Amino acid sequence: MAYFLAFSAALVALVLAIPAVLGLYWTFQLSLTFLYAIVAIGIGICWGQGGFLPLGQGMFLGLGAYMSGLILVNYSGSAIIWLLLPAAAIVPAVLAWGIGLAVFRGRTESGPFFALITLALTLLAFQIANTWNDVTGGFNGLRNIPDLPGMDGYDARYYFAAGALVAALGLAAWLINAPLGVVWRALAQNERRIVFFGYSTTHLKATAFAVAGFLAGFAGLLYAPQQNLVTPTLSGFLISADLVIWTAVGGRRSVIGPPVGAILIGVLTTELRDRVTVWEVIVSLVFILVVLYLPNGLVGMLAPLQRRLAALAARRPKPVEAPPPAHGGLAAPALGVDGCHLSVGDVHILDGLSLALEAPSIYCLIGPNGAGKTSTFNTITGELKSQSGDIRFDGVALGALPPERIAKLGIGRKFQIPSVFTELSVRDNIHVALWGTRARFLDLLKPSLRRWQTPVLAQLRQRYPFLENDAEMAGNLSHGERQILELAMSLVAEPRLLLLDEPCAGMSAEDSQIVIDTIHWARQTLGLTVVVIEHDMALVREIADHIFVMHQGSLLAQGDVASIQADTRVRDVYVGITV
Amino acid sequence: MSPLFQFDDIVGGYGEVEVVRGVSGQIEPGRVVGVTGRNGVGKSTLLKLLFGSLPLIGGAVRFRGRDLKGTSPAQRSRDGISFCPQERIVFDNLGVWENLSLMQSRAAVEDFAVFFEVFPRLRERLRQHAGTLSGGERKMLSFMRTMSEGKTLALLDEPTEGVQQENIDHMTDLVLQARHDQRSFVIVEQNIHFLENVADYLIVMDQGRIVLEGPAVTIKRADIIAHLGV
Amino acid sequence: MKKFTSTLIKPTRRQFLTSTAGALALASAPAIIRPAKAADNFKIGLFAALTGPASLFGPTQKACAELAVDQVNAAGGINDKKVELIVVDGGVSPADAAKTGIRLMLNEQVDFVVGSHDSAVRQALVAAFKGKLPYVYTPIYEGNECAPHTYVIADTPPQQLDLALPWLAQHSGMDTVYMIGNDYVWPQVLNKYAKGMIAKLGGKVVGEEYMPLGAPNKFEEVVTRIKAANPKLVFVTLVGGDNVNFNRTFAAFGADKITRLSSLLEENTLLGIGKENANNLYGAMSYYANIETPRNAAFKQAYAAKFGAKAPNLSLLGEDCYAGVKFTAAVANKAGSANTAAVAKAALNLTFEAPGGQWTMRANRHVDKDMHLADATGGSFKVIKSVANMASGQTCT
């Protein structure tokens, strides 16, 4: 954070100096490039943070510009424009948000199809702008747009654009460093995972897209009075593609990357296009090379420096005590799974499964491969919906709820393969889990959340010192450490029911022991109910208060360790005699 | 004269995680080696290491006396090793017939008659997407695919998992027939009955190591169950 | 527009700033390094289509302008200054063109700008120059550009249609006319004007269609419809590839017994259409490469002499850039400077020569010019009628 402020300050100084130093020509050049840079920042937020690619930002840029242009043409000179103009940025934002909600709903993947949708939409936008003569002025565009009051003359235009760019950078820097940004990056890495921490990926992605729409519309708002002309090309596909190219070349992941790309290529192009005949070839080659070898763009080459700065910024500031989870984190309520059926095609995954978890204690779920153990977890957490039967937690029927809602009720899970966010720091990983059950969506905008601390976290840090190296990238952790980190993540969420899928898979005996102790500890201090899928019977004997044995999608037997070991049917299914 | 297939002190796993910690064995033509042990003790990993789907951390695999170091799974398959994995066992996005005839485009349905006799359901579903088959049917399909390749050596991972008893019996017959035709198998299984019926030699694994091995006749079931059961 | 003029920055400060800019420019990034400025040259900025869909015209636009510059310099330059041509890309988006325009105005400090590009870019340049710089717009267009100090030597709808329609009415009939064009301002204006004339000539418009601009268009359906309507005349206001593909399809469907008048039928387009598809295809413009006049012969000879065998195809789109430079020379010499006021005064009723004929700049800042009606049958233009000094029909004041 600190270095972003310093950075911004330096930026402002530089920006203010330019007109005096470089003269009118550059002042004008940069005014336009700055607006493009603002749009690029938005693309960076969607693509570099949220992990989905908008290929049609021209649509929002154009919308903003036409709205602003029409407002200025019709109401110039009256103060009402100050009321109307904001709409030129807000309407695109709302539109983008709506599109985002519609497209992302019920989809935990944001593959290239979203990109193609935005592409098609911007083609539509261009045709509308080009043919709706009465409103848009058609091909020749909306002409003779008056200046904004106080925005006449190149210098003024420049300062408006520069101010806007700095503001946009500030906004982006703030969002990217706010909890929201952390969650965006987590989402980009493993969309499926964060759902189970209680996040609605639809809203997260729609919000990112809305921000991008806002920035594009905002740039359009200023474009109209700056150029005094708005033409359909502005909402076309080519400009949209160029904006993506600039973002990629500059570096989509960082705050300054996209604007750097936009300004750099923008300036170089106006300078060289008319002198170097093969200019377009050079640009496309550079672009291809960047895509191939510099996924983080030109700015990415400064990564080492940035990391050092980030490390400085990463020393833990004064912690803030986090509120308790939304669900109150009370002692574990009962979970009842009653006669659940789940089949895909004519494969019966769950076949009338019924489980009852009354008293808070440690349950083990065992059974041969394909018995439906993991599917049971997926059904309880709402990832799979059972076709019949009923699942109740704390009296609430989970059947209809989406996974994130179920997670917020206090059901946490840990996956078999550790799925920590490898490109996030240890601390961010923990925080993503911490916020999930505690923060309301808007809270994610408060930087203070990044200083959250809870007693549970403190104790976990004592148990596992490696959780203290906040800045360490989770990707650099060993397999065992990742397992423990993910366990810690599911614990700091302070769930009331914790589902662990083979918590010790692939761990050394020593590490396994540590995990077992932690489970016991959590069980006592948090008073939660734990369900463990486990194959290692030694481990089961050690932790299980109660064992469920599953076979072919239904409950075969249950009881304490001794009774299960005595049960011949259980032995038979393990040895392979079908009963 | 070196054995058909030989693996010495195999070490490997996923990334830095060592799941298999030094396993050795060998197999002669017309022989069946059964590998068993509880879930998660490294049986499947062992097969993947033998077939080259996972990189070896240590040890060596030899086929017909030649070190397989650096040969891709595809190459090993062409050299005469079949692999029947435990997960993602069929091409869900292909039809049953496509699954069978994928690498034998000249094949006719009759060529599979011997299998369809015992697995008639698959014949009925020749044009159906493999993805829509039940777990057991998929198992049979992948088993059938592996057997029909007629390679010298086949590595089978849990072929009977989720398969009805009667079909398991058919599988037993088919394996015995193939063994009689001098084809060799390494079969990872938890179904001891199946292994007892087909295997000449048994290996029991735990914690990525061999804890018990020997000619099938010499190993008592109780000992196995001691390692296997709960 | 009042606000614009008020934004004019005082010359002194402008001088100071730009010179500083120049100094710094030379000092800093390579992108900014430019040939040392020969202060006493008369500089003309030329917007030619170096990139984009119109880039097929770029080479000849550049070549023709260079030829004109050579000739002007040979004749002593402008106001005893050597003329220097700075070619920039007009095939870009309006905003980018405006950027370039400002560069020409502030950094290169050109005295005149000659532009051949679409109308959207023209709007952007007009907005950028704000009348501080004499600006000559050359390519055939829809008319109605009345911005101060903007001189249009382009063919206008009246010039094209006043010539073409009566003749066609007489020779191939005008009872029924079918109109097809791209969906933007130029075709719309042309058709509007044409409709008036067609009515006067006793004709009737039986169909009017517009194709989306910049969309993957195909013409089988339209041609089938037109063929069924069987009009006496098809008035084609499609541009570029659409124009080419429509006419190819039209002929392929054996409809080419019907007379076609195309509003933008120049040599390159005709090449694309192909000689076998050009039967009964007419155009009316102020220049065709094979007009047989001594003036054009001389021009073509000079052009060939300068650029040799590899010379880019001559067409109206190049010739009017030549004319633009010639006009610049004439008006600036007469005015004795490039001062906008002086130029405005000198321009009035100034007559100058273009390869296509004699042109005269009128008070509406458009030109009266010789127009030619040509028959493209057989794949080459045959001029069948020429009219001298046709008025542009523009009402600018």
Added chain:
Amino acid sequence: MDPLILTQGLNVLFAVTLLVIIVLGLAVVFGWLGVMNLAHGEFIMLGAYAAVFTNQHGLPFILAVPLAMLVCGTVGWLVERILIRPLYARPFDLLLATWGLGILIREVVEAFYGGGFHNVPVPVAGAVDVLGASYPAYRLLIIALAAPLIGLMLWWYLKSSTGARVKAMVGNPELAQAVGIQTDVLARNTFIFGSLLAGLAGVVIAPLMSANPYMGLDFVITAFFAIIVGGLGSVLGLFVGSGIIGGLDSVVSAILNRTTAYLLVLAIAVFFLWLRPRGIFSRV
């Protein structure tokens, strides 16, 4: 039957046939291999310029076919090696890299041939009378030849289980390796094959519309829409998709006008991308 309606009917048939020809190559590269090749149109453009070349050098039109195959094959091979292979796992980057590639190819062609239009005369001139409606011979020829050629491809596709192998490779690479498919080789050949088909389409198209460097852009988007509507990797979907997009486009152009048709196509594409991103007959 009214010749007008009949002709418009033939137009629809032709529109669909042409779109199928255009889409084939992309169906292989995108539908099977999952490579969103935004430069597909440029491969078609290269094919068209092969026809321009043979025409300029007075060679018979048919020679354009081998030439196009040579050019597109070579370019395809290079592109797969340098650009596609490292990016199979990164769809976005693939999308962008191929977009860059498209620009590159356009610029290079323009450098050699200029931006101008090139006329490739129709190899089979004149019109043929079909039930009282005269229709251009070359277009009829395309319709006539496309049917058996595509039939041949289908037959080959079903017989030589190559298509199945590609889908196997994409759907389950590990198992594909296990059954002996050399995935890297197969992927390369598949991409080259798709490029060849694109080149072929270019040759067919050249006499219809004069070639120029920007023609590719007109095809690629429509082709993508057709495939997405039809469903990735499905042969039936390829025809249905082309049928819906091409047919709708043509019918609406015939009854209403082009602009409506174009906007409608865009709307349909958005609709499918949004609600049925895997298309009607998806097998992936």
